[in-house]
Amino acid sequence: MREYIDGASAIVRGALDAGCTFFAGYPITPASGILMHMMRELPRAGGVAIQGEDEIASIGMCIGASLAGARSMTATSGPGISLYSENIGLAVMGEVPLVIVDVQRLGPATGGATTVGQGDVQFVRWGTSGGYPIIALAPTDAADAYRLTVRAFELADRFRCPVFVLTDKDVAMTPVTVDPDDLRAIPPGPRSVETHGDPYRYHPPGEIHPLHEFGRGAPVRFTGSTHDEQAFITKDRSTIRSLNTHLIAKIEDHLHEIELVDTDPDPGARTLIVSYGVVAGAARVATQAIRRTGRNCSSVVVRSLWPVPEAVLAKALVGVDRVVVAELNPGLYRREIERVAQHCDVVGVNRIDGHLIDPKDIMEAAW
């Protein structure tokens, strides 16, 4: 048996299998498929899906719903992420589990609605004020979009923060053949919640305490302002430092739990090809083709873009002196690789014309 589905449907399947019960979104190509499937499927699964009056309302509703006990998701494209910006910060500050799908189109601005791009890779990381961390996963194809959506919900609950599924027009909108076995996941158990005590805790800084939800016996306070552990606004310096340190440490102390990298090492290889998202396909084809010519070549496909999986990358870089980073933007993730691979020659294979990268271009750059 096979299935013939696009990434948008796979994301919706993943969300439903992960126990998503709330969705709000505003129509935008190439993300509208997710909204439309959700509007049809979620009420049948006992949840609520709603088309917001704009992107600000959509993400706002999701944040509210999450605090009221729902696993929540929203989906948009670059222009909508711009409008999400302030609320992404609210979810970071208020420690709200939330899944945000960004189906990238070619930018900037309205850009190319039906044109593929990967220009939001830094935007999702730095798209809200303050600079505090988020998590971002990048699926390589429809089946991976399913898996990483499920994973995104797990991570959102675990780390109480916004988790992005950063995909693109070609993965979301291209129907492909999928083995049904690749569209199965162990559903996450119920979200762990706490019903009494302070809604926030900052000690030890790297520890994540369960969420407090409304209506579970004791009043729950929530705020997006700088707050103490009881969610009252504070100007106390040491409390502020504890809060903001916690927001960083709760993610950075657990990098190994988040990192997802497909490594394909070739012993003795001095060239490493780095890719993510839809470009992983061309990178894998190029790696195989190089090896068929008798040369050595390693490949890593980064599936968790943020936080940067530095430990795995460092390991993959041992013995390597040339790194090729292939991406559909002017070289945005390359700067992260350059940071980790300072001893290497790092070259980019980039397309910013709305066309996918040809494996031949990666092969050429690898040599």
Add this chain to the structure above:
Amino acid sequence: MVTTTITTLGTYRNDRPYPFCPGCGHGQILDRLNDALIELGRRPDEVVIVSDIGCSGLSDQYFDTSAFHGLHGRSITYATGIKLANPDLTVIVIMGDGGTGIGGTHLLSAARRNVGITVLVMNNMNFGMTGGQHSTTTIEGAVTSTTPGGNLEHPLDICATVGVNGAAFVYRGTSFDDDLASTIADAIRTPGFALLDVWDLCTAYFVRSNAFSRRAIAETMEAHGFETGLLRRSTVSGYEAAYRQAADSTGEQRAPRRIPTSFTHDLAGRCSLLLAGSAGAKVNSAARLIGEGAIRSGLWVSQTSDYPVTVKTGHSLAQVTMTPDPAPILPIPAPDALVLLSHDGMRQVGLTLPALRPSARVFTTPEFARIETDARVEVIDLERAGSRVPKASVALAVGAAAVDRLGVYPVDALREAVQAGRFADKNLEAIEAGLAANG
């Protein structure tokens, strides 16, 4: 198992003193809200006060209820999400007149949806927190820190706006109203969207720059023709209830569509088939069926398409890429076969035609028999089949003929794909017409 006994409170206030300036109306309004909550006696954990930003936005911190303090102007969006996710909660928004401006679209939408929340606007006609700037409700001529020569804008009539747009409960009054507490309680009891526009005094700014007073509020309302009191009341159920009812009638969840692989194929490498035709002529549907036939034959298929945003005019291109093994999404290759169906399609493949290899094949109608290309052009004359093929069936008919001639996979697999889908009879006729044209 831990059980919690909830007793309703003698007060919903905590012991924190209000932070407001002397004479500020916000504290008075909060006292009346507390009275209303006492009257209602709901579980404090199930009462969520959603505060906006501003001096009014500080309000949640003085209650022992659940609380949500979010972004400026967006309080209604959080309240909506909370109510939809858990309709058992009592959700009360406290916002300033500032929030009705920056979040105006949310105010309108919440009224139109009739979502079952209560919005309490503390309307002091200026931005208190940021230094007395003018807001959407500042009256004409009023002096504020951003209208030193007097405000030139017309004030927003909040009540009339939500009233004509579906709100269930609408009230306008002042912080001095004797019956404010019971009115707030009535608003909270309303199943649908309730709004109270409560005018009050910002003693730090608006009062000082405009010699404003309790009396001036009444005179201003009168002069502007702002009606006061209970302006609207209906008991129609809220959006959250309507949603559940509608959801219950939408039926069961759909099982994923599984496609059996009961046929075999003869494909060694990759084969890519491009259908080029006109919008509205079912080009994409034909491509989807051809792809599904390939899947039924054990092939791995992906399908890309291209069409104008105005979907019913101009061209429609659909490319089906088939491989014997799973393959990633790669740059779309020059097609191995082109099914050329119309002038719209022809205009779009202008650049593709010269790129076709001599081994490539073009399947087309007699009209395009003479196109210039290195590829082999094969004319499919549907009229030979005798019966007239409807326009919407041409793509599938010529496509079926192409599948048959290419011999990549058996036509029976295509027939099976068609039988499993919608419009099976019509589509089967199309296939047979195409095959008949092949002779």
